[in-house]
Amino acid sequence: MSAVKGADRPVFAGIDIGGTSIKWMIVDEAGAILTQGSEPTRCEAVAEQVGDIGSRLAHAHPGLVGVGLICPGLVDEDNGTVVYAANLELRGVQLARAVEEATGVPAALMHDGRAAGLAEGLLGAGRGASSFLMMPIGTGISVALMLGDALWSGATFSAGEVGHAPIFPGGESCRCGSRGCLEVYASAKGIARRYFQVTGEDIGTKAIEKAIGTDPVATDVWGTAVRALALSLTHMTLAVDVERIIIGGGLSHAGENLLAPLREECASMLTFRDAPEIVRASLGGAGGRWGAAILAARVGGSTCYERWQP
Numbered sequence: 001m002s003a004v005k006g007a008d009r010p011v012f013a014g015i016d017i018g019g020t021s022i023k024w025m026i027v028d029e030a031g032a033i034l035t036q037g038s039e040p041t042r043c044e045a046v047a048e049q050v051g052d053i054g055s056r057l058a059h060a061h062p063g064l065v066g067v068g069l070i071c072p073g074l075v076d077e078d079n080g081t082v083v084y085a086a087n088l089e090l091r092g093v094q095l096a097r098a099v100e101e102a103t104g105v106p107a108a109l110m111h112d113g114r115a116a117g118l119a120e121g122l123l124g125a126g127r128g129a130s131s132f133l134m135m136p137i138g139t140g141i142s143v144a145l146m147l148g149d150a151l152w153s154g155a156t157f158s159a160g161e162v163g164h165a166p167i168f169p170g171g172e173s174c175r176c177g178s179r180g181c182l183e184v185y186a187s188a189k190g191i192a193r194r195y196f197q198v199t200g201e202d203i204g205t206k207a208i209e210k211a212i213g214t215d216p217v218a219t220d221v222w223g224t225a226v227r228a229l230a231l232s233l234t235h236m237t238l239a240v241d242v243e244r245i246i247i248g249g250g251l252s253h254a255g256e257n258l259l260a261p262l263r264e265e266c267a268s269m270l271t272f273r274d275a276p277e278i279v280r281a282s283l284g285g286a287g288g289r290w291g292a293a294i295l296a297a298r299v300g301g302s303t304c305y306e307r308w309q310p
Contacts, residue, residue, distance in 0.1 A: 008063045012300060014292030015099075016112065017050060017071040019043065019087030024053060026061055027293045031308030034061070036289075043089045050095065051102030058103040066300025067099050067107040068292035070115040072140070074157045080109040083157055108299040113160055114151045115291025116283070117144020120246055123290060123310050124282040129244040133236055134281065135162075136249035137229075139189050141182055145240065162236070163187065167228045185228040188251050194221045209254050226258070230265030237266070237276055248281030255280065283310060 011034060015024045018041060025036035042049045050069065058064045073085025080096025082088070099107040110118070117134040120126040126134065126146060134144040141163035145152045152159050163183035164176045171180030172194075184190050188205045196202050198217050211218035233245055245266075251258060259278055266275040283290055294305045 010065050010300070010302065010304075011061050011063045012293050012296035012302075013054065013057045013061075013064055013067045013105075014289045014294075014296055015050060015053060015067065015069050016288045016292055017041065017046065017069065017088065018112075019072070022050065022053060023289060024057065025289050025293065026057060026064075027296075027308075029302065029304040031305070031310065041088070043087070046088050046090055047093050047095055047098045051098050054099045054103040054105070054107070058105055064103070064105050065302070066296035066298070067103060067105055068115075068295030068297075068299065069095055069099060069107060069109045070112040070288050070292045070295070071095070071109070072112050072142075075109060075111040075153075076157055077108075077110050077114075077153060080107065082109070106299045108295050110291065110295050111142075111144075111153065111157070111160070112288045112291075113142035114144045114153065115295065116248060116281070116287035117146055117246075117291070118151060118294055119283055119287045119290035119310075120144075120248070120281055121146050122294060122305065123308055124287065125246045125279050126244065129242075131240070131242045132244040132246055133233075133240070133242050134246040134248055135229075135233070136281070136287070137187060137247065137251035138249035139187060141187050141249075143236065145236075145242075147240065147242075162232055165232065167231050182228055182232050186225040186232075188249075191221055191225050191251075194224070205251065206253075209257055212257060222257075223261070226261045226265055230262055230269060233262075233278075234266055234269040237270065237273070241273075242276055245276045245278045246281050247278065248284075248287055250285070252280050252284075286310070 021038045023038040026034045074083035082090040082093045096107040096109040126132045143160040164181045166180040167182045168180035172184045174181035174184045208218045297305045
């Protein structure tokens with residue numbers, strides 16, 4: 001990775017730390033992506049690896065003024081600390097400080113789901129809403145809750161971990177140790193697993209979606225997933241009364257095959273209140289990285305992200 005002409009102008013680094021890979025991008029003040037990349041996550045040495053990535057990015061871009069880091073798990077955003085992230089083998093790690101020491105550039109840390117919600121709120125499907133919740137549905141499920149101008153992280157940094165809320169009490173076992181969790185029935189991994197349990201065929205979620213209406217097992221598994229999601233979203237709607245619901249993550253690529261029955265189920269479960277608008281996320285899988293880039297701009301003292309148009 002080498003420095004490029006004009007690289008001394010202010011730029012921002014967004015780094016998305018996942019259990020499988022670490023993705024990053026460099027964005028300038030106009031919101032243009034100058035470079036992006038990824039590499040496999042070394043779970044036994046995540047802090048060191050992220051510091052090394054930050055150092056390389058700072059060397060290649062002398063104008064780097066802020067680094068935004070995002071990851072799953074329990075994240076103390078005020079102190080830049082990963083309280084606990086099982087998939088990354090991190091506990092009590094001051095990740096933002098590690099990157100600052102490696103780069104000499106201010107860094108900030110945020111939960112990946114909340115970062116995606118931040119980006120959708122400022123740049124995507126959440127614009128214009130007074131409040132919304134964003135639910136990325138992929139290997140796991142979480143929620144970012146935007147109330148007014150603030151994302152809520154919770155008293156113990158656990159806000160939004162709805163994937164492990166029992167939606168069908170006493171149901172199928174979950175890796176978290178509970179039973180009947182939302183992720184068991186409605187995550188992409190859960191849908192594929194439940195189809196395999198019945199048929200012995202590991203065909204993946206996309207194939208299951210395409211078989212809706214022609215394959216009784218696919219139809220049943222998909223319908224159960226939709227009902228589980230609708231129950232979860234109905235509970236949250238009545239708890240916090242959001243204006244809009246945004247569905248993101250890999251499963252959102254199903255489009256109306258997911259959203260249409262989900263709207264219908266939610267509407268049927270709500271009586272005295274109309275169902276919130278349910279829409280698809282507009283930033284796709286890049287939402288987290290855009291959230292990280294916004295975080296980088298903020299920690300670097302810039303509000304240029306208010307003009308970005310991804």
